[in-house]
Amino acid sequence: MKKLSFVLALLLICSVVFTGCGKKNEKLYDYELKEYVTLGTFPKVKLDEEKLQKAIDDAVKSVAEKHKEKVDVTDRPVAKDDIVNIDYVGKIDGKEFTGGSAKGTDLTIGSKKFIAGFEDGLIGWNIGDEKDLNLTFPENYSSADLAGKPVVFTVKINSIKKEVIPELTDKMIEELESGEYKTVSEFLKYQRKYNVEALLWEEFLKSCEVIKYPEKETKELYNQTIEAYKTMAINYYGTTLENLVINYGYSTLDSFFAETLANSRNTVKEEMVVYLTVRENKIEISDEEYKTLGLEMAKENKYDSLEAYEDYVGVDNIKYNIYKDKIIEMAVKANSIDFDSAVETSPADKEQDVTTAA
Numbered sequence: 386m387k388k389l390s391f392v393l394a395l396l397l398i399c400s401v402v403f404t405g406c407g408k409k410n411e412k413l414y415d416y417e418l419k420e421y422v423t424l425g426t427f428p429k430v431k432l433d434e435e436k437l438q439k440a441i442d443d444a445v446k447s448v449a450e451k452h453k454e455k456v457d458v459t460d461r462p463v464a465k466d467d468i469v470n471i472d473y474v475g476k477i478d479g480k481e482f483t484g485g486s487a488k489g490t491d492l493t494i495g496s497k498k499f500i501a502g503f504e505d506g507l508i509g510w511n512i513g514d515e516k517d518l519n520l521t522f523p524e525n526y527s528s529a530d531l532a533g534k535p536v537v538f539t540v541k542i543n544s545i546k547k548e549v550i551p552e553l554t555d556k557m558i559e560e561l562e563s564g565e566y567k568t569v570s571e572f573l574k575y576q577r578k579y580n581v582e583a584l585l586w587e588e589f590l591k592s593c594e595v596i597k598y599p600e601k602e603t604k605e606l607y608n609q610t611i612e613a614y615k616t617m618a619i620n621y622y623g624t625t626l627e628n629l630v631i632n633y634g635y636s637t638l639d640s641f642f643a644e645t646l647a648n649s650r651n652t653v654k655e656e657m658v659v660y661l662t663v664r665e666n667k668i669e670i671s672d673e674e675y676k677t678l679g680l681e682m683a684k685e686n687k688y689d690s691l692e693a694y695e696d697y698v699g700v701d702n703i704k705y706n707i708y709k710d711k712i713i714e715m716a717v718k719a720n721s722i723d724f725d726s727a728v729e730t731s732p733a734d735k736e737q738d739v740t741t742a743a
Contacts, residue, residue: 413602418661421599422654425592427662427712428719430585440580441573442731448561448572449553458545462511465495469507470543477536485536489543500526503538515541553730573728581724585716586709593658598650607649611642656705663708666715670707678710679703 455468463469469492475485494504506518518538526532555568566572618629630641662668676691682703683694695703
């Protein structure tokens with residue numbers, strides 16, 4: 386089963402499980418949570434500036450690299466990641482063999498498209514160079530007639546190109562499907578806010594320690610997930626759970642169960658941290674806040690009304706997410722973070738060579 390199918394299936398599972406546990410509420414944790422989890426540093430949570438900068442740079446690169454361009458290289462020899470256009474003739478015992486020769490072929494150095502030694506052997510050559518590469522086909526080569534045999538490739542470098550990621554522009558931002566941003570500045574400010582909040586939550590969660598996992602909530606989430614996968618296996622693929630997870634890349638059904646349990650515990654930890662933080666800091670949600678923020682969540686999830694969204698996930702699930710947002714807001718305030726300030730990207734991401742296949 387291809388990776389894309391796996392990702393789509395995971396999205397489906399998330400939807401099924403989210404709906405299933407949408408009716409969960411704070412009463413699931415109606416006991417003394419201090420016996421199960423300790424809260425770390427809050428609301429003062431350390432922000433990892435290096436992680437933040439990398440996240441912003443990665444977001445910029447993900448957009449800009451869609452507009453990458455091939456540019457000619459004429460002032461230096463072949464280097465790793467270059468795209469070289471070559472003519473080559475392969476000979477075994479002085480005779481050409483079928484499939485061993487071509488003209489005007491583009492090859493990315495480092496793509497491992499050719500046998501070992503071929504691409505690395507071209508590094509340092511200049512345009513117009515024509516030389517021999519004395520190599521050997523691997524013993525396990527796909528063609529039994531060539532496996533393990535010495536070969537001489539006569540190669541000529543016709544041209545050298547490199548792929549360059551251009552500087553991010555407003556036009557690139559306008560072309561994004563989301564349509565949320567019009568300028569680079571708007572995009573960068575969004576990325577900074579999003580990643581600051583995500584990293585603060587990540588660091589806070591990391592600073593909290595689980596003393597023990599509550600059996601009730603952990604078991605319930607675990608069982609919901611397993612049942613969702615079973616349902617998908619039968620109804621969508623007409624197969625067994627074991628066949629499904631093995632096709633997803635798990636070595637055994639037990640390894641899938643172990644990962645599901647670990648994921649369930651991670652979710653339970655997060656829920657306990659949210660509810661204990663709310664209780665310890667006396668965080669409340671007014672009726673007006675619930676209506677305003679709940680409607681925003683509904684629209685973000687493509688629902689026309691708060692009522693329709695409530696029917697799907699439940700009131701308490703909406704409140705849970707509002708609580709989490711409030712906790713993050715407190716951490717942002719405690720760190721005196723200004724989201725209106727200008728956002729910079731690392732110079733290396735303005736123009737950068739990338740490795741892609743020709």
